[in-house]
Amino acid sequence: xxxxxxxxxxxxxxxxxxxxxxxxxxxxxxxxxxxxxxxxxxxxxxxxxxxxxxxxxxxxxxxxxxxxxxxxxxxxxxxxxxxxxxxxxxxxxxxxxxxxxxxxxxxxxxxxxxxxxxxxxxxxxxxxxxxxxxxxxxxxxxxxxxxxxxxxxxxxxxxxxxxxxxxxxxxxxxxxxxxxxxxxxxxxxxxxxxxxxxxxxxxxxxxxxxxxxxxxxxxxxxxxxxxxxxxxxxxxxxxxxxxxxxxxxxxxxxxxxxxxxxxxxxxx
Amino acid sequence: xxxxxxxxxxxxxxxxxxxxxxxxxxxxxxxxxxxxxxxxxxxxxxxxxxxxxxxxxxxxxxxxxxxxxxxxxxxxxxxxxxxxxxxxxxxxxxxxxxxxxxxxxxxxxxxxxxxxxxxxxxxxxxxxxxxxxxxxxxxxxxxxxxxxxxxxxxxxxxxxxxxxxxxxxxxxxxxxxxxxxxxxxxxxxxxxxxxxxxxxxxxxxxxxxxxxxxxxxxxxxxxxxxxxxxxxxxxxxxxxxxxxxxxxxxxxxxxxxxxxxxxx
Numbered sequence: 001x002x003x004x005x006x007x008x009x010x011x012x013x014x015x016x017x018x019x020x021x022x023x024x025x026x027x028x029x030x031x032x033x034x035x036x037x038x039x040x041x042x043x044x045x046x047x048x049x050x051x052x053x054x055x056x057x058x059x060x061x062x063x064x065x066x067x068x069x070x071x072x073x074x075x076x077x078x079x080x081x082x083x084x085x086x087x088x089x090x091x092x093x094x095x096x097x098x099x100x101x102x103x104x105x106x107x108x109x110x111x112x113x114x115x116x117x118x119x120x121x122x123x124x125x126x127x128x129x130x131x132x133x134x135x136x137x138x139x140x141x142x143x144x145x146x147x148x149x150x151x152x153x154x155x156x157x158x159x160x161x162x163x164x165x166x167x168x169x170x171x172x173x174x175x176x177x178x179x180x181x182x183x184x185x186x187x188x189x190x191x192x193x194x195x196x197x198x199x200x201x202x203x204x205x206x207x208x209x210x211x212x213x214x215x216x217x218x219x220x221x222x223x224x225x226x227x228x229x230x231x232x233x234x235x236x237x238x239x240x241x242x243x244x245x246x247x248x249x250x251x252x253x254x255x256x257x258x259x260x261x262x263x264x265x266x267x268x
Numbered sequence: 269x270x271x272x273x274x275x276x277x278x279x280x281x282x283x284x285x286x287x288x289x290x291x292x293x294x295x296x297x298x299x300x301x302x303x304x305x306x307x308x309x310x311x312x313x314x315x316x317x318x319x320x321x322x323x324x325x326x327x328x329x330x331x332x333x334x335x336x337x338x339x340x341x342x343x344x345x346x347x348x349x350x351x352x353x354x355x356x357x358x359x360x361x362x363x364x365x366x367x368x369x370x371x372x373x374x375x376x377x378x379x380x381x382x383x384x385x386x387x388x389x390x391x392x393x394x395x396x397x398x399x400x401x402x403x404x405x406x407x408x409x410x411x412x413x414x415x416x417x418x419x420x421x422x423x424x425x426x427x428x429x430x431x432x433x434x435x436x437x438x439x440x441x442x443x444x445x446x447x448x449x450x451x452x453x454x455x456x457x458x459x460x461x462x463x464x465x466x467x468x469x470x471x472x473x474x475x476x477x478x479x480x481x482x483x484x485x486x487x488x489x490x491x492x493x494x495x496x497x498x499x500x501x502x503x504x505x506x507x508x509x510x511x512x513x514x515x516x517x518x519x520x521x522x523x524x525x526x527x528x529x530x531x532x
Contacts, residue, residue, distance in 0.1 A: 162353035165321050165341050166367040166418065176366070180357050257357045257398050 045227040053227035054234055062216070063235070069212040070201055072129060077136025078197040082190055085141045089148025089189065094178065099149065109142045114200065118208050132204050139200030140193040147192060151185020152178060187251035194247050198240040269454045270297035270320060270422065275329035276479075277315060289315045290326070291479025297422075300452045304459055304469030306514065308521050312480030313458045314350075314426055320456060321347045321424050333422060343371060346420040350427040352407045354399040354414075360386060361395040363410050367418040378417075385413040388447065405436035412444070425457045429464065438498070441467060445495035462514045466490075466507055467498060474517055477525045484517060486510060 013019070029047045036046030045053070057063045092099045118135065125131040155178055163177050205214020213236060220228035275293040278286045289312040297303050307313050318324035320331055322341040331338040333345060346367060354363050361382050362369075368378035386395055389409040399407050408428055415423055429437040445468065448455060459465050465472045469488050476483040488510060490501055501507050 156353075158349065158351055158353045159355060161323055162347075162349060163366075163370070165323055165347045166370045167341050167343060168370050172370055176369070177355070180355070183357070255357065257400060 042224060043226055045230060049227045050230040050234065053225075054231040057228065057231045057235065063232075066212040066216050067235070067239075070205065070214070073132035073136050073204070074197055074201045076129075076133045077200065078140055078194060080133065080137040081140035081144050081193050081197060084137070085144025085189065085193065086148050086186060089145040089186075090152050090178070090182065092145065093149040093152025093182065106142060106146060109138075110146065114139050115203055115207055118204065122208060127208070131208070132201070135204040135208075136197050136200040139203075140197040143196050144189045144193040147189025148182065148186050151182035151189065154185065155181035184251070184255040184257075187247070187255055191244060191247035191251060194243055195240065198236070198243070202236055269299040269301070269334060270295075270456070271330075271332045272296070272316075272320075273330050275316065275319065275326055275331065277312070277319070277324075277326045288479035291481050292329070293475075293480065293482055295473065295482060297454060297456060298470075299454055302448060302455045302457065302468055302470050303473060304457045304465040304471075305473045305475060306459060306462060306465040306518075307475030307480065307483075308477045308518060308525065309460060311475045311477045313475055316475075316480065317347075317424050317426050317456060317458050320422075321345055323347075343418060344421045345424055346415040346418050346422075348408070348411050348415045348423065348425040348428045350430050352399070352404075352411045352431070354407055354410055356399050359396050359398055360391060360402070360410055363399065364413045364417055367414055371418060382413070382417055385417050386410075388416075389413045390443065403436070404432040405440055408432060408440060409443075412447075416447070420453070422454045422456065425455065427458050427460065430460065437464075442495050442498055444468070445493070445498075449493045449495060462511045462518070463502070465514070466510050467494070467501065472510070472514065474514065477521050483521070486514065 033047040036044050036049070040046060092102060114135065117138065121131045121135060125134065159177050159181065160173055163173050168176065202214055202217075205212050206217065207214075213232060216232045217229055220226075220232060272293055272295040275290050276288075277290040278288050281287040293316060305313050305316070315324060319326050320333070320338065322338050322345070333342070336342075336344075355366065358366070361379060364386055365373075365378040365382040368381060373381075383395065386392060389412055391406060391409050391413070394402065394406065399410065402410070408431075411428065429440050432440065441464065457465075457468060459468075466488055472486045472488060473482060474484045474486065475481065489506055490504065494501055
């Protein structure tokens with residue numbers, strides 16, 4: 001590690017995670033271009049065609065409307081997941097009885113293909129925003145609960161004992177030990193939940209109500225506009241990447257000590 | 269200062285069989301005394317200390333501190349932990365001020381007092397670092413400062429230097445002695461090191477293996493202050509004799525324990 005700082009700045013820049021990511025992206029795009037050109041046919045457009053379609057897509061009002069409508073469900077559903085998932089996870093992590101009672105159901109929820117619930121949802125709440133919000137919540141909330149729960153459980157019991165030895169009340173233990181101790185895991189849960197929420201948002205639009213971004217995908221499929229289809233998928237991908245990066249940034253912002261302990265893990 | 273009478277504790281082991289941790293301990297800790305407690309591993313040293321701290325219940329017996337029976341943790345006692353038990357997300361300053369915060373001391377006052385203690389344990393300039401950025405020895409200095417910050421009457425130390433390397437341990441022992449020589453708190457110090465027990469203590473309490481009982485109390489007639497010349501003390505006749513005696517007793521205990529296990 002010591003030699004790394006001695007190298008000139010351009011070398012250090014070149015050695016950063018970003019440049020490796022850029023390199024793999026260029027390789028990926030090139031391979032895609034070659035494949036699309038020679039073997040793609042109707043189904044796989046080339047990278048450049050997709051990029052052009054993407055730019056065209058950004059110019060249409062239709063796309064921005066779709067993005068807006070989709071994100072309503074995403075934002076509301078994700079907010080619900082955090083609002084429900086964090087307190088529930090904290091309670092389950094602290095009280096073993098609650099955890100025992102609910103463990104099975106959480107596992108069921110974790111492995112159930114949520115798409116199977118969609119017909120049920122339509123029958124009970126109809127096609128509106130509410131059913132989309134509920135589905136996004138169902139997708140994301142389990143992830144949040146499970147991560148927060150394990151975060152609270154992982155808080156060192158020695159710290160709780162220490163706080164008690166200095167006269168901490170149960171409330172003070174929560175405020176000063178449990179919540180800050182679980183914060184890194186809470187933020188991880190929130191980030192992973194966000195990923196699931198995006199999945200839920202697209203799936204519900206594809207399977208339930210052909211509308212917004214999912215609707216656009218179906219529409220391009222119907223007209224065999226493969227480049228357009230890929231462009232919408234790319235848009236969804238980019239949005240989720242941006243959101244995840246944002247969540248990661250927030251995570252490091254809120255819990256910087258977690259990052260410094262991770263760094264010490266042996267890596268080559 | 270601390271009166272312990274007839275203290276017993278039996279845990280239920282993992283296989284359901286009872287584990288006799290303490291089998292009737294009677295002990296008086298004098299005011300302003302530095303008492304070290306030594307014993308084979310699993311003799312209930314730490315259990316006893318946690319009981320004095322009010323963190324652990326017992327089956328029979330009584331503990332009083334300055335005449336008041338122990339019912340739980342209290343501001344008259346504070347503890348230093350073997351694994352430091354620092355809040356990893358909090359700065360050195362916030363860690364040292366933590367006990368004061370729980371006592372409801374206002375921010376300005378507790379930070380001022382914490383700063384004073386940080387300087388006292390030789391960590392001035394590290395106030396805004398987090399525990400992860402410090403060495404083990406420095407972390408335990410934080411632990412000691414945190415315990416002193418609440419101005420206890422009794423300092424309870426649970427193998428505080430067990431997790432640091434030999435050289436750091438030496439430095440910490442010297443510093444603890446010089447802090448103690450200045451304020452003369454009542455200290456109960458658990459250790460598994462005979463050398464440490466003799467070097468620091470006015471008296472060494474030797475606990476026997478399960479069930480923990482007091483096997484012997486050894487007076488340490490070494491002159492104080494000791495902080496300035498630990499090396500000289502270690503060459504003194506008294507030091508050598510006491511440690512040799514303690515080792516003899518401990519070796520017998522280990523031997524007995526081994527025979528018992530072979531028989532049982």
